[in-house]
């Protein structure tokens with residue numbers, strides 16, 4: 001059992017639109033020295049942000065928490081393990097991740113870089129207080145499905161699902 005009862009699939013188009021909206025908000029709060037992507041989920045948003053904001057200095061914090069690549073296994077969070085950090089306190093840098101859920105990852109990176117500006121595309125209520133700028137809020141019981149985790153497959157008509 002996981003605490004997630006709703007599925008929220010996100011298309012490439014929607015992700016791109018939201019990342020551009022985030023870029024607008026962050027541009028207004030600049031200037032910025034660079035972007036630090038929290039891997040792996042922050043990598044695609046970071047690519048869109050640095051293109052839109054003309055930022056050329058890009059670094060990563062490499063962190064592992066949710067295990068497994070698919071299904072329920074991916075919805076369980078284990079111990080946080082930092083594979084790679086960055087020097088300094090983060091002043092003038094944007095820290096970007098795809099989402100904040102429980103806030104555990106956010107808390108960890110904020111402890112590492114207390115002066116960085118933490119931004120995400122999506123935020124759930126438990127992690128929201130740890131984010132400086134985000135675009136879209138979803139409920140705590142929603143699991144967001146990013147486009148890089150999905151492929152096109154047959155969809156059973158609603159009436160057939162209802163009959164079962």
Ligand SMILES: O=P(O)(O)OC[C@H]1O[C@H](OP(=O)(O)OP(=O)(O)O)[C@H](O)[C@@H]1O
Pocket residue numbers: 038039040041042063064065066067077097098099100101102103104105106127
């Ligand atoms: O707020 P939290 O409950 O800590 O969850 C949010 C984190 O979980 C996901 O990463 P994940 O650990 O699944 O790794 P990935 O980015 O490599 O897919 C997501 O990209 C965030 O980094």
Ligand code: HPA
Pocket residue numbers: 066099101142143144145146
């Ligand atoms: O809702 C989510 N979707 C994808 N990855 C995640 N990691 C934590 N929460 C989520």
Ligand SMILES: [Mg+2]
Pocket residue numbers: 038039040041042097
């Ligand atoms: Mg992540």
